[in-house]
Amino acid sequence: MPRALITGITGQDGLYLSELLLAKGYEVFGLIRGQNNPKRELVQETVPGVTLLTGDLTDLSSLMRAMESSEPDEVYNLGAISFVAYSWENAMLTTDVTGKGVLNMLEAVRLYSHDDPAKVRFYQASSSEMFGKVQDVPQRENTLLWPRSPYGVAKVFGHYMTINYRESYGMHASSGILFNHESPRRGPEFVTRKISIAVARIALGLQDSLSLGNLDARRDWGFAGDYVDAMWRMMQQPEGDDYVVATGQTHSIREFLDLSFAHVNIDDWEKHVTQDPRFFRPAEVDLLIGDPTKAKEQLGWTPTVDFPGLVTMMMENDLRIQERPQVARS
Known part of the structure; x- marks a missing residue:
């Protein structure tokens, strides 16, 4: 039975991804911040098969404990302060969680997998907000990033840090550059x-x-339930890579x-x-507007x-x- 650890499990993507992985026979662990998190009950009701662990993306030691407890084969880092408008009100916190939190999670995975860098496969939730002042239409994996919000800047940091860990340590690390995806579970x-x-x-x-x-x-709006399928498909590839996930x-x-x-x-x-x-x-x-050609050709993914x-x-x-x-x- 494969094992997965999901940060940001209380969001729409975390819930849909949990359902997908449980249906595929995974043992799923979800990282949740604080014992009294108001969304704990939502997760327990929606995906009762998930084991919840307490941790914080700004606290590396808590992430290390989560890795030891869950012993995951795959880590999906969906956790972030994801409301773009808020990022102007609190750029520092957005940077700490959405940007530096990625580094902390990558480091926790690297330290846990020190004997085999590719033992744990890592997914980073990158964002179309990284393109910001767009330089190509449509946007592709190699389009210049020009973020226009503190949130977008933080996502760029996490995106490039994921690439750096993949290239520096041989980790199986992938980034999904997801365009806007919505659902009835959206906040x-x-x-x-x-x-x-x-x-x-x-x-x-x-x-x-x-x-x-x-x-x-x-x-470029799609359905969140479709997009978590693309995340899983990235983790099944022989090597980590970056993919635009969009409707076009x-x-x-x-x-x-x-x-x-x-x-x-x-x-x-x-x-x-x-x-x-x-x-x-x-x-x-x-x-x-994204160009999902690579995801379609290499992952076999199409929105439904x-x-x-x-x-x-x-x-x-x-x-x-x-x-x-x-x-x-x-």
Whole structure:
């Protein structure tokens, strides 16, 4: 039975990846920060087969203990402060967790595997935010990185550190440069889930309007459940490498709004949506679209959920949640 350790297990990717690995017969361990983490119960209810370990990406000794306890064959480093807007408010903490946390995890894997550098396979959750001020359209594995947020800068550090450990120590270390991937499990602070929740509530008469930032920003959106499959496929390759994981299509926030409101039979959504300067980024990333050719050819990976299907999935989920009597009364 293969064994896997997942950091960031409380996020959407961690939950979907846990389900995937458990279905494949893995023994799965999840790293969670703090004994009283409010999301501990969520993980235990969603993936009860996972063994939870306490640890912190900023504390190397706790990561070493987690490695000794889990004895993993594969480590998936998904842990990060991943809300981009927050990274401007607290760039130092974002750097410590999202950037230096990668180094700590790599070092923990290296020290644990000192007798055989490739004994434990390592996955780093890199991000399309690293491309920032894009230099190529579409973006590929060799596109120049030009991050436009403290989050993006921290991800670049982790990305290159993963490459450096692979080249310096012979580790089986891979980075998945994942473009935006969403799901009903996405946190409500992210724009896609913010929209799906708000549109459901507007349709049910629970609120009147929704405030957003730049409606013309374009992203390459896929389904998180598809993207964790790409992560697993990377770990099954003979050697570590870097892969862009994307749909190869781009859509604007306006298009997301079009489909979301259409799902609840509201055509003239403009009267329900306002733009608030507070939600504009100090440095905007206007267009992200990935070229997934390498992932398709080398990993045999293709997405199964298209953009309209993703919006429908999220809308149906949030309509069910908002229709519950306890939510309506709140």
